[in-house]
Amino acid sequence: MIRKIAALMVAALATLMVPFTSPAHAYGNKLPTAVHIKVVVAKKGEPLKVQFTVTASDGSTPAGELAYTITRAAGAARSARVVARAASGSVSIAGSKTVTGQVAQAGSYVITGHFSPSNTAKYLPSSNAKRTTVNGEKGQQNNNGGGSGLPNTGGPELGWLIAGLVLAGAGAGTVAYARRRTPTAA
Numbered sequence: 362m363i364r365k366i367a368a369l370m371v372a373a374l375a376t377l378m379v380p381f382t383s384p385a386h387a388y389g390n391k392l393p394t395a396v397h398i399k400v401v402v403a404k405k406g407e408p409l410k411v412q413f414t415v416t417a418s419d420g421s422t423p424a425g426e427l428a429y430t431i432t433r434a435a436g437a438a439r440s441a442r443v444v445a446r447a448a449s450g451s452v453s454i455a456g457s458k459t460v461t462g463q464v465a466q467a468g469s470y471v472i473t474g475h476f477s478p479s480n481t482a483k484y485l486p487s488s489n490a491k492r493t494t495v496n497g498e499k500g501q502q503n504n505n506g507g508g509s510g511l512p513n514t515g516g517p518e519l520g521w522l523i524a525g526l527v528l529a530g531a532g533a534g535t536v537a538y539a540r541r542r543t544p545t546a547a
Contacts, residue, residue: 365539372531391482392417396427396474396489401459403470403493409462415454415476417484424455425478431462434469434492465495 394417402410409431417423430449448462454476472491478484 365535368531368535368538372528372535391485392419392421392423393485394418394423394476394478394487396476396487398472398474398489398491400472400491400493403465403495405465405467405495407465409448409465409470409493409495410459411462411472412457412459413454413474414457415487422456423476423478423480423484424453425476425480425484427452427454427458427474427476429460429472429474431460432471432473433463433466434471467495469494 394415397414397416399412399414400409401412402408411429411431413427413429415423415425415427428449428451450460452458452460470493472493473488474490475486475488477486
């Protein structure tokens with residue numbers, strides 16, 4: 362019984378040895394940012410309207426420059442010689458900004474945004490892309506979800522991984538030790 366308590370104490374001490382760090386520390390005191398892209402209007406015959414929002418992992422709103430492109434994706438039916446029309450530009454942003462692109466035709470569009478923060482000592486740059494489809498009938502739109510994948514939350518460091526492996530190993534060792542010491546029925 363004393364050995365079991367000792368094994369549990371070792372497991373508890375292993376959790377206290379884990380260096381607790383903030384997400385900012387994982388990136389050298391710079392906070393990760395994220396560019397969120399939302400298609401506001403994607404209807405045939407109307408200009409594409411896209412809202413870009415920039416956020417930081419700590420919930421603050423960084424300011425900076427956002428370079429964007431709105432490109433009509435070339436389909437199989439289009440000739441390789443035809444270059445897809447693109448709207449591109451750069452705008453100052455602090456929070457959200459809505460951008461108007463070209464008049465939409467039926468087809469698929471790729472929207473990209475790259476954020477460069479003004480305060481490079483505090484924030485990291487970020488990029489995102491999203492695909493949207495404009496259907497052939499006037500007034501219909503299809504915003505193909507996501508495009509952003511998983512958010513970058515400043516995830517755990519290697520120390521957290523090692524601590525988890527140590528705890529899993531300590532738990533497995535405790536169970537194995539306890540099973541060996543349990544008397545078997547004859």
